[in-house]
């Protein structure tokens with residue numbers, strides 16, 4: 001069975017959330033009512049051509065093609081191509097049944113790639129968006145370079161139950177700590193350190209402030225020249241007294257968290 005169908009048929013108990021990782025910062029989350037939210041789904045190899053001297057050839061297989069992607073909410077955290085991918089958006093077949101949410105530069109890409117204006121909703125740090133049993137709160141993220149100053153993260157809350165914090169690409173800054181006010185149960189954090197993102201150590205220091213029950217590393221797996229060893233994050237959590245939280249996801253395999 002293809003993965004999109006598996007996800008659509010996957011039962012999520014009350015008080016739980018299911019999630020699947022697609023590499024880099026790409027996830028699909030499913031709520032107990034069956035609401036499907038995708039974050040930063042990079043489903044092509046379009047970044048390969050971005051640089052001559054930086055190897056950005058995709059290493060993780062495309063687990064769902066843009067043509068097969070069938071979710072309710074398509075979220076992006078910022079407008080870099082490994083997060084808001086024009087080629088993924090261009091090739092979506094179900095554009096007319098999804099809502100597209102993200103900071104303004106991502107909204108421009110949605111529009112440019114054929115999404116109707118009525119389906120696009122801007123987001124920013126501290127905004128709140130509700131859809132069925134899902135509540136999204138925008139969080140602060142510090143842009144990692146001057147090319148795009150509209151970075152953000154999200155706290156997603158499922159059926160009044162579990163809350164998941166997705167940091168998005170961010171440099172280290174005390175304002176990022178403000179996500180702790182949402183008391184997320186799960187934190188999904190960049191750890192690669194490259195391109196001015198949080199390093200494994202900075203991510204662990206952030207986890208010490210956020211205090212999640214589960215800390216999941218991401219954004220280290222996709223590109224040969226922007227990778228890191230997630231075990232460094234596991235060690236950094238232990239050295240910062242964040243114990244028992246480390247969780248490494250496997251691409252395409254479900255992880256169910258319940259409170």
Ligand SMILES: [Fe+2]
Nearest residue numbers: 080082083169
């Ligand atoms: Fe990125």
